[in-house]
Amino acid sequence: MSTIPWRRSPKCPTAVLALRCAQRTVGVEAALRLPSVMVLVVEDTCTAFAHEDWRRREPPRRRLQARRDWQAEGRRLRIKEERLRELAVQCLDTPE
Structure with missing residues (x-):
């Protein structure tokens, strides 16, 4: 399977999806x-949407x-x- 680390991708394929958790594209x-x-x-x-939602709800x-x-929710x-x-x-x- 071809994955490309974010930091070493000078020439990315046109159709890729970012995996934020692994800092790669697939x-x-x-x-x-x-x-x-x-x-x-x-x-x-x-998870990215949940994290952004959590961040915006800071009391x-x-x-x-x-x-x-x-x-506690942030830790989870x-x-x-x-x-x-x-x-x-x-x-x-x-x-x-």
């Missing part, structure tokens, strides 16, 4: 052909309990992102 053909890659793309996109510092709950999102990163490495770095 060809659209690979995502359509391999269900595990498509799952990674979908999960990565959902004021004076609301201590709301802030603690918000921070980071754990999910780390698991997704590990899955991406396993999926993308294993030879077919």
